[in-house]
Amino acid sequence: MKLIVKDMDIATGGIQVILINQKDAVKLDLHHGDRVIVKKGNKKTVAITDIAESKKAVSPGHIGLFEEVLDTLNVKQDAIVTIDLIDKPASLVSIRKKLDKKELTKEEINGIVKDIISNNLTEIELCYFISGCYTNGLSLEETGALAKAIVDSGEILNFSNGLIFDKHCIGGVPGNRTTMVVVPICVAAGLKFPKTSSRSITSPSGTADTMEVLAPVSVKLTKLKIIMKKVGGFIAWGGGMGLATADDKLIRLRHPLSLDPQGMLLASILAKKAAVKATHVLIDIPVGLEAKVVSEKKAKILKKDFTMLGKHLGMKIKVILSDGKEPIGHGIGPNLEARDVLWVLQNDIKAPSDLKRKSLYVTTLILKMAGVKRPKETARVMLESGLAYKKMQDMIRAQGGNPYIDPNKIKVGEFSYKVLAQKSGKIKYLHNKRIARIARIAGAPLDKAAGIYLNYHVGYNIKKGETVFIIYSDSKEKLKYAITELNKKPVFEIN
Amino acid sequence: MKLIVKDMDIATGGIQVILINQKDAVKLDLHHGDRVIVKKGNKKTVAITDIAESKKAVSPGHIGLFEEVLDTLNVKQDAIVTIDLIDKPASLVSIRKKLDKKELTKEEINGIVKDIISNNLTEIELCYFISGCYTNGLSLEETGALAKAIVDSGEILNFSNGLIFDKHCIGGVPGNRTTMVVVPICVAAGLKFPKTSSRSITSPSGTADTMEVLAPVSVKLTKLKIIMKKVGGFIAWGGGMGLATADDKLIRLRHPLSLDPQGMLLASILAKKAAVKATHVLIDIPVGLEAKVVSEKKAKILKKDFTMLGKHLGMKIKVILSDGKEPIGHGIGPNLEARDVLWVLQNDIKAPSDLKRKSLYVTTLILKMAGVKRPKETARVMLESGLAYKKMQDMIRAQGGNPYIDPNKIKVGEFSYKVLAQKSGKIKYLHNKRIARIARIAGAPLDKAAGIYLNYHVGYNIKKGETVFIIYSDSKEKLKYAITELNKKPVFEIN
Numbered sequence: 001m002k003l004i005v006k007d008m009d010i011a012t013g014g015i016q017v018i019l020i021n022q023k024d025a026v027k028l029d030l031h032h033g034d035r036v037i038v039k040k041g042n043k044k045t046v047a048i049t050d051i052a053e054s055k056k057a058v059s060p061g062h063i064g065l066f067e068e069v070l071d072t073l074n075v076k077q078d079a080i081v082t083i084d085l086i087d088k089p090a091s092l093v094s095i096r097k098k099l100d101k102k103e104l105t106k107e108e109i110n111g112i113v114k115d116i117i118s119n120n121l122t123e124i125e126l127c128y129f130i131s132g133c134y135t136n137g138l139s140l141e142e143t144g145a146l147a148k149a150i151v152d153s154g155e156i157l158n159f160s161n162g163l164i165f166d167k168h169c170i171g172g173v174p175g176n177r178t179t180m181v182v183v184p185i186c187v188a189a190g191l192k193f194p195k196t197s198s199r200s201i202t203s204p205s206g207t208a209d210t211m212e213v214l215a216p217v218s219v220k221l222t223k224l225k226i227i228m229k230k231v232g233g234f235i236a237w238g239g240g241m242g243l244a245t246a247d248d249k250l251i252r253l254r255h256p257l258s259l260d261p262q263g264m265l266l267a268s269i270l271a272k273k274a275a276v277k278a279t280h281v282l283i284d285i286p287v288g289l290e291a292k293v294v295s296e297k298k299a300k301i302l303k304k305d306f307t308m309l310g311k312h313l314g315m316k317i318k319v320i321l322s323d324g325k326e327p328i329g330h331g332i333g334p335n336l337e338a339r340d341v342l343w344v345l346q347n348d349i350k351a352p353s354d355l356k357r358k359s360l361y362v363t364t365l366i367l368k369m370a371g372v373k374r375p376k377e378t379a380r381v382m383l384e385s386g387l388a389y390k391k392m393q394d395m396i397r398a399q400g401g402n403p404y405i406d407p408n409k410i411k412v413g414e415f416s417y418k419v420l421a422q423k424s425g426k427i428k429y430l431h432n433k434r435i436a437r438i439a440r441i442a443g444a445p446l447d448k449a450a451g452i453y454l455n456y457h458v459g460y461n462i463k464k465g466e467t468v469f470i471i472y473s474d475s476k477e478k479l480k481y482a483i484t485e486l487n488k489k490p491v492f493e494i495n
Numbered sequence: 496m497k498l499i500v501k502d503m504d505i506a507t508g509g510i511q512v513i514l515i516n517q518k519d520a521v522k523l524d525l526h527h528g529d530r531v532i533v534k535k536g537n538k539k540t541v542a543i544t545d546i547a548e549s550k551k552a553v554s555p556g557h558i559g560l561f562e563e564v565l566d567t568l569n570v571k572q573d574a575i576v577t578i579d580l581i582d583k584p585a586s587l588v589s590i591r592k593k594l595d596k597k598e599l600t601k602e603e604i605n606g607i608v609k610d611i612i613s614n615n616l617t618e619i620e621l622c623y624f625i626s627g628c629y630t631n632g633l634s635l636e637e638t639g640a641l642a643k644a645i646v647d648s649g650e651i652l653n654f655s656n657g658l659i660f661d662k663h664c665i666g667g668v669p670g671n672r673t674t675m676v677v678v679p680i681c682v683a684a685g686l687k688f689p690k691t692s693s694r695s696i697t698s699p700s701g702t703a704d705t706m707e708v709l710a711p712v713s714v715k716l717t718k719l720k721i722i723m724k725k726v727g728g729f730i731a732w733g734g735g736m737g738l739a740t741a742d743d744k745l746i747r748l749r750h751p752l753s754l755d756p757q758g759m760l761l762a763s764i765l766a767k768k769a770a771v772k773a774t775h776v777l778i779d780i781p782v783g784l785e786a787k788v789v790s791e792k793k794a795k796i797l798k799k800d801f802t803m804l805g806k807h808l809g810m811k812i813k814v815i816l817s818d819g820k821e822p823i824g825h826g827i828g829p830n831l832e833a834r835d836v837l838w839v840l841q842n843d844i845k846a847p848s849d850l851k852r853k854s855l856y857v858t859t860l861i862l863k864m865a866g867v868k869r870p871k872e873t874a875r876v877m878l879e880s881g882l883a884y885k886k887m888q889d890m891i892r893a894q895g896g897n898p899y900i901d902p903n904k905i906k907v908g909e910f911s912y913k914v915l916a917q918k919s920g921k922i923k924y925l926h927n928k929r930i931a932r933i934a935r936i937a938g939a940p941l942d943k944a945a946g947i948y949l950n951y952h953v954g955y956n957i958k959k960g961e962t963v964f965i966i967y968s969d970s971k972e973k974l975k976y977a978i979t980e981l982n983k984k985p986v987f988e989i990n
Binding site: 125 | 502503504505506507514521522523524527529545546547548549551552559562594595596619622623626627630631686697747748754932935938940972973976
């Protein structure tokens with residue numbers, strides 16, 4: 001059936017949805033939630049049907065397309081598209097098989113991942129796949145096959161045949177911009193370090209958001225290859241490169257129940273490393289009640305599995321467990337974090353000592369993996385001599401930024417609010433999740449200058465009336481909303 | 496935050512969706528897919544957020560409501576509603592627990608069902624519950640608790656304290672209107688039979704759709720009580736009575752993967768029987784490659800579980816396995832089926848013998864459960880004497896229909912198409928699913944007169960050029976679509 005496109009201007013954030021008039025739905029025996037294939041030229045996508053009961057939203061002969069469908073088909077208002085009913089994809093049988101506690105073959109896993117990329121599976125079907133993997137587990141072979149299928153679902157960056165280093169942090173710790181210190185030190189020490197980072201999904205900033213304060217992070221592949229040759233490393237946004245694309249959908253659906261089937265989490269992380277041909281990877285698992293991994297026991301299982309899967313994929317993996325109970329650094333939000341990073345690299349007195357300490361520790365371990373002698377001293381010398389900062393300047397320049405940016409001139413939000421200690425004592429607890437939420441409501445990461453500046457960390461003594469942290473925002477209104485949120489539940493504890 | 500309602504005229508078929516402008520979303524730190532509570536006066540619902548990127552669909556200060564939300568809140572265009580972020584419901588912990596292979600307590604199951612009724616769980620979260628139940632199973636205690644919680648989620652019909660009879664068919668067999676013959680015979684024999692039936696979801700007609708040809712099926716509870724006293728039975732639409740409401744959502748989400756966790760299926764069916772206080776229930780499990788239950792092995796497991804759960808709930812259950820490999824009766828679609836039923840009750844020569852045979856068999860077993868002596872003869876006498884037909888007339892009259900309706904004057908579709916045998920031979924196979932689909936595209940069940948009339952059943956000899964079946968439709972266009980579908984894949988096999 002041919003229909004005329006109406007741009008609905010509705011974004012679901014992922015699901016492909018079309019809207020057709022009830023009269024057309026009846027003709028096709030199409031019901032709410034049915035799967036259709038929408039085609040325009042050689043582009044096509046599988047979408048879910050919503051139905052308009054009157055002709056107000058969509059009149060007969062027309063089809064309302066939500067943003068995701070418009071983007072996939074690259075069509076605009078008044079274009080003509082065709083829709084057809086489609087049969088359920090073959091991979092549903094494999095999903096069912098996993099729910100039935102059976103092990104999937106490599107081919108079956110490839111089939112599922114292929115259907116994910118082609119948008120052939122609905123969210124509900126994917127949820128069933130995720131829970132099958134969660135409740136019945138994935139064997140090492142299945143996990144390996146999934147990782148490889150995810151790698152093959154996207155681009156592969158082929159920089160050189162030598163050793164390639166990478167790192168990954170499991171996350172959940174606001175302000176943790178270790179990567180932006182580790183990479184320049186490692187590159188200064190001669191390592192190849194093509195760092196692809198993510199933007200924030202639910203945090204106040206991702207590494208890519210913070211790096212963007214200093215340099216463009218959407219960099220073309222051809223340019224990245226040149227940068228690797230000339231500089232030896234970069235910090236760019238991985239999302240724009242089309243790496244491991246199948247993974248994005250799975251991540252989004254795992255989110256509501258924070259359901260991270262071990263095998264899926266592992267495959268997801270290592271696939272992104274395999275896509276840059278990493279040979280040596282350091283995995284940082286922050287452990288804390290409000291971090292992603294809440295207990296040491298769980299962290300240790302994860303550690304073992306990472307190591308095994310790494311072997312399976314031909315990567316050398318080093319896993320560390322770190323302290324995830326409070327934010328790292330002073331700044332939370334892109335500009336505030338970028339300032340912290342530059343202060344550390346410039347050996348400025350304002351540099352947060354915890355960020356410096358953790359970065360040196362991580363770097364030491366990576367240098368050790370690379371076979372560098374006296375790795376601890378090397379890391380410190382590279383940082384304190386200013387060589388790492390020079391490397392960072394090279395990377396910023398190569399990516400198209402201003403290498404002479406002064407951290408003291410990086411803008412922070414025009415409007416601010418100081419949060420004071422209500423009593424004297426020792427800071428006992430800082431709630432990661434509350435801090436992240438307030439920083440986001442203040443505008444981070446979209447408003448680069450918004451966020452939080454922490455004056456104190458856990459364990460420090462504070463006097464009544466002193467400022468524990470400052471909220472920064474670009475708008476009075478957002479600041480007001482952040483303060484409303486602030487007053488709902490405690491953000492820190494003093495005793 | 497207070498927002499002005501815009502009626503989006505979009506129905507999803509179940510999920511509650513709101514649309515807000517990106518600017519408002521940022522203020523609330525609200526993302527695609529986030530859960531919000533929408534309130535108007537004392538009505539409220541939990542909905543999922545979609546985001547409008549420009550002000551075309553929804554401008555700042557406004558909120559687009561999809562049909563399901565408008566209905567739940569009973570609001571119209573330009574009303575003012577408030578939205579707030581909400582925390583995840585407590586029952587998510589229980590869902591997680593089930594996914595983690597643990598047995599749920601009665602209280603936890605009650606909590607989940609309560610959150611289902613209050614629209615506190617998203618589709619994705621409910622999918623995770625369903626797959627937890629599917630992969631890890633439900634114990635008899637859990638199944639019993641689920642059935643009871645589902646019963647309590649809706650109205651309970653309290654007709655009398657004596658024996659109450661009921662029947663249920665697992666389904667998947669087009670044209671199977673056994674219930675409409677069984678109920679009048681049983682009631683004629685003195686049994687109390689308050690039959691609540693469903694409308695079609697994916698079939699060409701449900702018992703409620705076919706009964707509606709003869710009498711109104713949305714009957715008020717007060718009236719049903721009077722009918723029970725005066726007539727002893729009815730055949731009404733269960734959906735309008737608010738029985739076992741939590742079940743509807745679960746059923747819809749099990750549909751995409753045809754995922755019927757044993758315990759959930761059992762709880763769903765028996766809850767609806769418990770809601771009418773049934774004491775004796777006959778369960779019919781048609782077995783066939785294109786029926787709901789595809790193997791005898793599975794049917795036998797189901798039989799055992801039904802019996803055990805029945806005991807747990809204090810019901811006497813009789814389970815039969817029947818032939819589900821082909822349609823029953825000649826007519827498929829409301830009018831065509833109603834005609835078949837009346838012909839059987841009137842002992843007309845045009846009565847389909849298979850429908851009569853199966854109805855007598857089922858009735859015999861129910862009469863036996865009721866302690867009626869010589870049940871087989873009783874069933875036959877009640878039917879052939881015309882007493883059952885008289886009872887059907889009483890029920891039709893009591894429900895508000897015309898008891899003198901002539902089956903030969905029931906309208907069939909104005910436009911028809913004969914499907915001829917391409918060769919002579921024996922009919923080897925009739926594809927239930929293909930037949931159902933074609934009947935639906937021709938207009939059933941919404942167009943009551945649309946559907947299919949089967950001249951032959953499996954095992955009959957047919958000559959080349961004879962009519963195997965006729966498609967009826969009220970519209971030339973729908974008939975054209977049905978013929979297009981017909982020509983895609985075979986509907987019957989002759990050899």
